[in-house]
Amino acid sequence: GIQVEQSPPDLILQEGANSTLRCNFSDSVNNLQWFHQNPWGQLINLFYIPSGTKQNGRLSATTVATERYSLLYISSSQTTDSGVYFCAVERSQGAQKLVFGQGTRLTINP
Amino acid sequence: DTAVSQTPKYLVTQMGNDKSIKCEQNLGHDTMYWYKQDSKKFLKIMFSYNNKELIINETVPNRFSPKSPDKAHLNLHINSLELGDSAVYFCASSQEGSFQETQYFGPGTRLLVL
Numbered sequence: 001g002i003q004v005e006q007s008p009p010d011l012i013l014q015e016g017a018n019s020t021l022r023c024n025f026s027d028s029v030n031n032l033q034w035f036h037q038n039p040w041g042q043l044i045n046l047f048y049i050p051s052g053t054k055q056n057g058r059l060s061a062t063t064v065a066t067e068r069y070s071l072l073y074i075s076s077s078q079t080t081d082s083g084v085y086f087c088a089v090e091r092s093q094g095a096q097k098l099v100f101g102q103g104t105r106l107t108i109n110p
Numbered sequence: 111d112t113a114v115s116q117t118p119k120y121l122v123t124q125m126g127n128d129k130s131i132k133c134e135q136n137l138g139h140d141t142m143y144w145y146k147q148d149s150k151k152f153l154k155i156m157f158s159y160n161n162k163e164l165i166i167n168e169t170v171p172n173r174f175s176p177k178s179p180d181k182a183h184l185n186l187h188i189n190s191l192e193l194g195d196s197a198v199y200f201c202a203s204s205q206e207g208s209f210q211e212t213q214y215f216g217p218g219t220r221l222l223v224l
Contacts, residue, residue: 033213037151043200043215084151097166100153 002027002091004101012107013077021072021104023087031090031098032063034072038083046072046085077108113137116201116216123191124224131186131219133201141165142184143213144176145200153200159184160206191223 003026013019023032034046046061047054049070053062058078063070074081084103091097114135123129135142144156157176158166164176173189188195201216 041198041218043202043218045212045214048211086153088153097168098155103151 002029002089002099004087004089004099006085006087006101006104008104009102010105010107012109015077015079015108015110017077017108019074019077019106021074021085021087021106023070023072023089023101025068025070025087025089027068028092029065029068029089030092032065032070033088033098034061034070035086035088036081036083037086037103038080074106077106079108079110082106082108114201114203114214114216116199116219118219119217120220120222122222122224125191125193127191128187128189129191129221130188131199131201131221133184133186133216135182135201135203135214135216137203137205137214139203139205139214140181141204141206142178142181143202143204144184144186145202146170147198147200147218149197156199157184157186188221193223196221196223 005024007022032050036044049061049063051063051065058075060073084105086103087101088098117132141160143158147153156170159178161181175187178184198218198220200218202213204211204213
């Protein structure tokens with residue numbers, strides 16, 4: 001099956017810093033999503049971004065499908081950005097299935 | 111008003127028991143999902159229901175059975191619980207039947223099997 005690898009596994013930053021999270025995948029995809037799970041466990045769907053760039057406030061994401069990676073940018077980090085960020089992909093061919101990466105744990109210190 | 115709600119939030123039970131987790135969404139969505147998150151935070155899709163019809167059944171044991179009385183509800187029944195079933199189970203919903211749109215998640219149900 002498709003492999004999804006996220007890096008770094010852990011990231012600790014000070015408030016106000018910028019960060020870049022990466023998601024590599026091993027096969028062609030027609031779907032890529034970014035999720036945030038806050039420290040209380042709540043999951044939020046951030047972006048649906050199979051290709052191109054999207055922005056939502058301080059967050060933006062870019063997917064280069066031909067090179068099989070996606071990047072999530074967080075600017076001017078706030079403590080509320082802490083949590084685990086998951087990337088999930090769906091292969092272009094084969095059964096409809098969303099496969100998750102192992103996540104990047106982001107800690108923003110005040 | 112909670113968009114996607116799950117009950118119970120916590121469930122502690124003995125091995126071999128049968129239990130159910132309920133999920134309700136008030137968003138008018140056509141598709142609902144169940145995800146499992148294990149102790150290492152790994153997320154995996156279990157089931158997807160589109161307008162009361164199963165459209166995905168990932169390789170989960172048949173002890174797990176989703177039941178959808180109507181499109182606003184997708185309950186998860188688990189028979190003969192095992193230690194490895196301990197996890198957090200998330201319900202989610204989306205407008206249509208593909209993963210190519212925003213999903214809205216419930217708060218999760220933390221299941222502990224002793």
